[in-house]
Amino acid sequence: MPTIDFNPPADVADTVARALAEDIGDGDRNALLADAAAPAHAVVVARENAILSGRPWFDAVFAALDADVRIHWRYADGERMRSETPVCELHGPARAVLSGERTALNFLQLLSGVASTTHDYVERVKGxxxxxxxxxxxxxxxxxxxxxxxxxxxxxxxxxxxxxxxxxxxxxxxxxxxxxxxxxxxxxxxxxxxxxxxxxxxxxxxxxxxxxxxxxxxxxxxxxxxxxxxxxxxxxxxxxxxxxxxxxxxxxxxxxxxxxxxxxxxxxxxxxxxxHIRATDFSMRMQVDAPATGDPAAGGAQT
Missing domain, CATH: 3.20.20.70 (Aldolase class I)
Structure with missing residues (x-):
């Protein structure tokens, strides 16, 4: 059997750009409900046991929206995720996290579903x-x-x-x-x-x-x-x-x-x-922190 190649294809950025254009169009009116300066913290949780796939596309979604979004992964692509465990954490501007949530999860649920089904067949022919x-x-x-x-x-x-x-x-x-x-x-x-x-x-x-x-x-x-x-x-x-x-x-x-x-x-x-794809179930939960201000009493940074 050949060595598994985890190198992402060259068209990740183009695929993500099309997906974002499809979802956001000329602007995300929903994300405007969040303060433009508000930082957010979000956690993606796997709702079932599955094989993770799609990190390059997930990362590219937020990189395209705001370079300040940071993502910390708990699993690598190709690893088995345990149900109800955190898969990754995001830190960054709330509006970017909100705008990218659905598109990023769409890639993750689709590709993890394909990887998990494939894994089931591979396991059956092991040996x-x-x-x-x-x-x-x-x-x-x-x-x-x-x-x-x-x-x-x-x-x-x-x-x-x-x-x-x-x-x-x-x-x-x-x-x-x-x-x-x-x-x-x-x-x-x-x-x-x-x-x-x-x-x-x-x-x-x-x-x-x-x-x-x-x-x-x-x-x-x-x-x-x-x-x-x-x-x-x-x-x-x-x-x-x-x-x-x-x-x-x-x-x-x-x-x-x-x-x-x-x-x-x-x-x-x-x-x-x-x-015949059955998407893997993920959810994202976000908390928005109060934006920094110039008022020391409010705990913000002084300018």
Missing amino acids: TNTGIVDTRKTLPGLRSAQRYAVRCGGGVNHRFGLFDAILIKENHIMAAGGIESAVAGARAQSPDLFLQVEVETLEELDAALEAGVDAVLLDNFATHVLARAVHMADAHRRRFRRQIVIEASGDITLTNVREIADTGVDRISIGGLTK
């Missing part, structure tokens, strides 16, 4: 050599963020999009006139890209292997047929002394994922990691 892999079934505009969350949960990223690897599916095969012609066309156009073919029968698997693919995606195979498919692919690997990634997908659940992993597949791709 096998099978990786849990995401898909392109992501929320529009949030793919890089969700892929980061999958890594936080111990999962592995598939191709990012349609440009960095080729996955020939049934519609491509139909359009090209067959597996052999589809593979040949892909190799001719993009000889250096990783090439995978989705197959639905053992006959299609044999055709894909003979065409010289880098990986096969075994879609909706019954477990006993999946085991035969793995045996076929292994035999092909030994025969030609070349690496072929064997991936399973289709109707994967926590109930059957271990049985599928035990067939010997290299990885299992699950669209539900980023598509």
